[in-house]
Amino acid sequence: MHEFIAYLMKKILVTLAFLVAISFTSQAQLLNFGFRGGVGMGVHVDDLATNRPILAANVGGFVSFGFTNSQSFFAQNLMVQTGLNLIRRGSKFEEVLESVMSIREGSHSVYYLQLPVLATFRYELPIREPGHFGLLSIGPAVSYGLFGWTNDRKISQGYPQNDWNYRIENDPVFNHLNRLDVSFILGVGYEWQDLSVMLQVDYGFLAVKDEVDVLKTDSESQSYHTSDVLMVPQGNNFALLLTVGYQFPIR
Numbered sequence: 001m002h003e004f005i006a007y008l009m010k011k012i013l014v015t016l017a018f019l020v021a022i023s024f025t026s027q028a029q030l031l032n033f034g035f036r037g038g039v040g041m042g043v044h045v046d047d048l049a050t051n052r053p054i055l056a057a058n059v060g061g062f063v064s065f066g067f068t069n070s071q072s073f074f075a076q077n078l079m080v081q082t083g084l085n086l087i088r089r090g091s092k093f094e095e096v097l098e099s100v101m102s103i104r105e106g107s108h109s110v111y112y113l114q115l116p117v118l119a120t121f122r123y124e125l126p127i128r129e130p131g132h133f134g135l136l137s138i139g140p141a142v143s144y145g146l147f148g149w150t151n152d153r154k155i156s157q158g159y160p161q162n163d164w165n166y167r168i169e170n171d172p173v174f175n176h177l178n179r180l181d182v183s184f185i186l187g188v189g190y191e192w193q194d195l196s197v198m199l200q201v202d203y204g205f206l207a208v209k210d211e212v213d214v215l216k217t218d219s220e221s222q223s224y225h226t227s228d229v230l231m232v233p234q235g236n237n238f239a240l241l242l243t244v245g246y247q248f249p250i251r
Contacts, residue, residue, distance in 0.1 A: 143183060
């Protein structure tokens with residue numbers, strides 16, 4: 001799955017690089033700038049400890065470049081959009097710590113600065129009143145972690161004397177997670193005049209953390225030196241968001 005996503009991302013990056021190169025060397029022009037924000041659900045997928053999503057959020061600004069002077073119908077309705085977003089990602093988790101007979105639960109809450117580069121196709125809807133458009137956006141984004149917290153609670157019901165029972169910690173999240181993420185964004189939406197609504201899927205294909213393979217048995221682990229223990233990806237950022245945007249056309 002990860003290999004396919006990486007391959008797809010390479011193809012999209014090459015295509016977008018080609019479009020951006022055209023936009024600054026041919027008939028492209030700055031169409032508009034604006035602001036967009038929204039909320040939804042965020043979770044770490046492919047993570048055995050994750051059990052519930054958290055509230056995900058996006059807020060930021062964008063600029064759009066288009067090809068309005070082109071003779072091609074496709075190019076006339078294509079925009080290349082980029083900008084900066086402050087985004088919130090993370091998950092809630094729960095795992096059993098058998099070695100100390102306890103349960104660990106909590107949540108990761110991470111705030112990233114995200115740079116997306118999206119190709120957006122606009123299609124005017126065939127209704128009587130003009131100015132209604134359907135939108136399809138696709139492209140990559142690079143995110144860098146700014147700050148965040150891990151709320152961690154450990155409970156040992158059989159040993160209430162343990163000092164970690166019911167103890168809540170607020171650690172810097174980057175003690176546990178990686179800062180850098182590269183994601184794939186796919187969105188569909190609706191535009192009327194200067195307002196737009198988008199439903200977006202944002203999937204990160206860099207692991208949020210690396211840990212020892214929890215599926216390896218004790219006997220298998222003993223046959224390896226510490227430096228040879230297999231490290232496997234633990235979780236990828238995933239978010240489903242409903243966003244609202246407002247644009248200011250360049251007259």
